[in-house]
Amino acid sequence: MSSLTGARRSLGGPIVRVAVALSLAFATLAIAVGYWGVVRAPELTRSPYDAAVIAASRSVPRGRILDRTGKVLARNKKDANGELYRVYAGPAISPVVGYASPRYGRAGLERAYDAELSGLAGDPLRDPFRKFGSDPYDPKDLTLSLSFDLQRAAARALGDQRGAVVMLDPRTGEILALVSNPSFDANAVTDPTTAQKAFKALLADPSEPLLPRATLGRYVPGSVFKIVTAIAGLGSGAVTPKTTYPEQPGAEKDGLVVDGYTIHDGHHPETGSRALGLVGATEVSCNIWYSLTGLATGGDALTEYARRMGFDAPLPFDLPTAVSQVTGGGGAAPGGFQDDVELANAAYGQGETFVTPLQMALVAATIADHGTLMKPHLVTAMTGDNGTRTLGPERMANVISAADAQAITVAMQQAVEGKLGGQFTTGAKVPGVPTAGKSGTAELGGTGEPHSWFIGFAPADAPTIAIAVLVEKGGRGAEAAAPIAGDLMTRYLKMDLP
Amino acid sequence: MDGLLLVLWVARLLFLLLLYVFLYRVVRTLLRDLRAAAREPTATLGRLVVVASPGSEPPAGHVFALQAITTLGRDVNNSIVVDDPFASTEHAVLTSRDGTWYIEDLGSTNGSHVNGQAVNGVATIGFGDELQIGQVRFRLERPRV
Amino acid sequence: MTVGTTPVRSVGSAQRGRAGSFGPIRPHWRWVEMRLLLIAALALVVGSISLSGALTGGLTLYDAQTLLTYLAALAAGHVALVLAGRRADQILLPVMGLLGGISLLLMQRLPQDLVTQHWFDMSVGLAQVQLVWLVLGITITSILGIVVRSDSWLRRYKYTWAAAGVGLLLLTFVLGAEVNGQRLTLQVGPFSGQPSEFLKVILVVFLAGYLSENRSLLMEQDTRLGPLRLPPFPYLAPMVVMWAIALGIVVIQRDLGAALLFFGVFLAMVYVATGRVSLVVIGLVLFVLGSLLMANLFDHVRQRIDVWLDPFADPLGAGYQVVQGLHAFARGGLFGTGLGAGLPTIGGRIPIPEVHTDFPLAALGEELGIIGILAILGLYLVLVERGLRIGAAAADDFRALLAVGLALVVGIQAFIIAAGNLKVLPLTGVTLPFISYGGSSILANSIVVGLLLALSDKGVEPPPRPSSGGRWQRLRQRDSI
Secondary structure, X not given: OOHHHHHHXXXXXXXXXXXXXHHXXXXXXXXXXXXXXXXXXXXXXXXXXXXXXXXXXXXXXXXXXXXXXXXXXEEEEEOOOOOEEEEEOOHHHHHHHOOEEOOOEXXXXXXXXXXXXXXXXXXXXXXXXXXXXXXXXXXXXEEXXXXXXXXXXXXXXXXXXXXXXXXXXXXXXXXXXXXXXXXXXXXXXXXXXXHHHHHHHHHHOOOOOOOOHHHHOOEOOHHXXXXXXXXXXXXXXXXXXXXXXXXXXXXXXXXXXXXXEEEXXXXXXXXXXXXXXXXXXXXXXOHHHHHHHHHHHOHHHHHHHHHHOXXXXXXOOXXXXXXXXXOOOOOOOXXXXXXXXXXXXXXXXXXXXXXXXXXXXXXXXXXXXXXXXXXXEOEEEEEEOOEEEEOOOOEEEXXXXXXXXXXXXXXXXXXXXXXXXXXXXXXXXXXXXXXXXEEEEEOOOOOOOOEEEEEEEEOOOOOOEEEEEEEOOOOOOOOOHHHHHHHHHHHHHXXXXX | OOHHHHHHHHHHHHHHHHHHHHHHHHXXXXXXXXXXXXXHXXXXXXXXXXXXXXXXXXXXXXXXXXXXXXXXXXXXOOOEEOOOXXXXXXXXXXXXXXXXXXXXXXXXXXXXXXXXXXXXOEEEOOXXXXXXXXXXXXXXXXXXX | OOOOOOOOOOOOOOOOOEOOOEOOEOOEOOHHHHHHHHHHHHHHHHHHHHHHHHHHOOOXXXXXXHHHHHHHHHHHHHHHHHHOOOOOOOOHHHHHHHHHHHHHHHHHHOOHHHOXXXXXXXXEOHHHHHHHHHHHHHHHHHHHHHHOOOOHHHHOOHXXXXXXXXXXXXXXXXXXXXXXXXXXXXXXXXXXXOHHHHHHHHHHHHHHHHHHHHHHHHHHOOEEEOOEEEOOHHHHHHHHHHHHHHHHHHHHHOOHHHHHHHHHHHHHHHHHHHOOHHHHHHHHHHHHHHHXXXXXXXXXXXXXXXXXXXXXXXXXXXXXXXXXHHHHHHHHOOOOOOOOOOOOOEOOEOXXXXXXXXOHHHHHHHHHHHHHHHHHHHHHHHHHXXXXXXXXXXXXXXXXXXXXXXXXXXXXXXHHHHHHHOOOOOOOOOOOOOOOOOHHHHHHHHHHHHHHHHHHOOOOOOOOOOOOOOHHHHHHOOOOO
């Protein structure tokens, strides 16, 4: 054999191996195509960056959004080029409804329910021939539990003040009003002629109008948090409505010392040497009583009952929510508190406690619904080509017994209607209707005004509305938040909504 | 779905189908080709070893696998190209019939020789015999089993 | 007696496939090729009808003139090969034809104003320009397949070819115009082209010659470097030079794809020539080291890698192109949206940038679906396989290495850009052979197929005998005959 043939023969092996290697490489590509075309396809085809979605949003009429009476909150309009854009009923609904803009994306419900509103019905995999059909899009109309009139009234009530109002029906969890101030005009963002300027201005505005404070704002609660402490105290059995503390009257003058830290009661008139129980302590918003109750309840139980109402996790809700917390956590004491001092402070709402207005509304709703918390929701129905799908009320948790809730109701009613209590909650009472509630003055430290809070419900015997009002740096609870709450609850009860 | 849509639907699927028909036929040809190549070595009826070759084509020592009909000559279209100035363009044909090998001279200028003897028209050639075309000498050998 | 007289074609012969003879013309039927071309033509006609249905609503051929011109060119190429009596491979031309036809359908479907050229006072759009290049390509392939009867011009002058290649490269380094952050294009008067496309062919020619000549040396002799057994250092030199050139291309031209392609083909050819895995391993190590070095030193490299790892991190900025490509595959799903029915436009523009050069696979993925893409990948694999087969059956080492190298240059390039589209590799600027828009790309790849046709022809002049004499003599010789 010549070396020529011998050498040539040994080329065959490596060639085959190269062929195999290249085939494997191409097989990898085949797998990749399958991955993008099948596995990731449903997610990608609904993403707002997808060209088909963007194109559809300009030509396929997006679903409308209606309030509970059928009033149109969001609808479509054609611009000069024949492309569609969104039009909204007013700036009051912007924190809830948001906006849908081809350039600036989506916010609020427009974002959360984007797939339904733009009509991306169907799963590309399960229905591979759908795209061969002539009408692949089925936009849905959304019906909300919101009342446009109530929403507007709440926005007007806040006026120029920064803050939030949350109103819901405690029996079903339906949200009737969700207002944040400052708000913005979504129409300016979606109208093609004003969009760019308006959005730039909104981003540059230092008061952050795009931030929905009702759901994403976290604030020091102040005395409204005492209701949570009461819930935990009664629910865990650490205290009863009749529990009194012998050291409490003395501490009114000298302060309560906890581990070297002195807790003062600054805001209530002398109750003398009377030892207070639940009702009395709630009526005058007694920090001492609540600190002692908090210590008696213990960190574990306090956080546990708080969690039942939605603390320490995003709330299950149609819109994104911030997490409310009882403590910053990381402490060695039970429940994650650093020590008893932090627990005592948290018990009257001044520790490392941060809450969203929506969360506090849920606390009120818990008491109003006899200890059961219903899941908050905005969307009650979706209507498409194939009919309407309704979304009914859902129970979120059993927090405490009806008896305990009743005891707290009595205390909260006293806080609004009692002679002493009424001084803290001026204006909160609905004329002619038993009203329950709690005001709060959240000290922020430093020299600024405190936040003004109020949570409550009416009628106290058979509540149909629960409310939470926050006015940022509004002063004492009675000054700002309480009158707004009273006004709105009065208006709601007069409206007699369906 | 109206008629046009249906036809369009059919056309789209048909296009994809035809791509695969094409691929299928190609792959079938490939496999047939590979199988034939793999089978070749055992189908030889004989081997022609180049004993002596003053030029470069065919190289000395090279072994050709023989099929039933093998042409020899200077033209590039021959099965065995003998690039020798004393070989004609179409010099001779080696044929195997019923197990016997025949060499036929195609009217070449310098003739074909088996074991030194000139070939007149057709002659038999056996295993181990030497064939001379021009200045190139071959030896016919059995196929390797 | 004169030595080396040119052989005269004789008349008549009893060989299967001959269709008789007409004077100097001896046709040889190519049935397999004809049948495949017919299926391809049918597929393209159906595709054109489907396209027209989606775009115009009527069931006719979309732009019949363009399609029929193309099919006529393919037929002419086939007939030319038949008349010339070539016994070359019968699968290469149909596969190339089908890929080109798919490209034509795609270019017809895309907005024509993506490319505007002015020829003879006429303004021609995308599809027309592509048609011209494709027809030119078929012509070149056929001509090479018919005319190339000997490989001595490639074999003999390999160092000349190498010098020409390096010269072209340097020219592009210095004079290249920067397009999209890459210095790929060379502009001479009104013509602009991408020399890297032709460079890859020159590289393969040179390597085939060099490696076939020094094969036994590379295989047998060793230098020990610790536990490694390496070929003698003088023979490692080209390897290091190659590595340096690849790095240079990345740095100066910013053409990651070409660097990847050159280095990949080089490693594969070295492996085929020597069968030594150790060389491949060393090559890969050098490559990884080089990539890390590049990534750390150069922002544009790092950016490419960042976008590759998570394009969704910046879907409107750096990652936009890749993200839009992936969305196209997602919209396509299993069967695609149908030719002409996908690629939604936003404001009249297709959302995928450079879809006709960098992302034709994504566009086809959207319109033909997974099923279609698998078929196209299959076509490339078949093309490469034929080339490797031609290499395995070649008469000597040079031809074998040349065929293997040519086949891989197309296959690896297709892999690199397809992987870039699918986020399997970072996106690079190489073209998808025969499908991407681009004259240089089509011409260079047509040359590749033409050479493969020539190499597969059993009637081509046989290879010269390797030079006799010792290793020392081989070391001293520069160009062998």
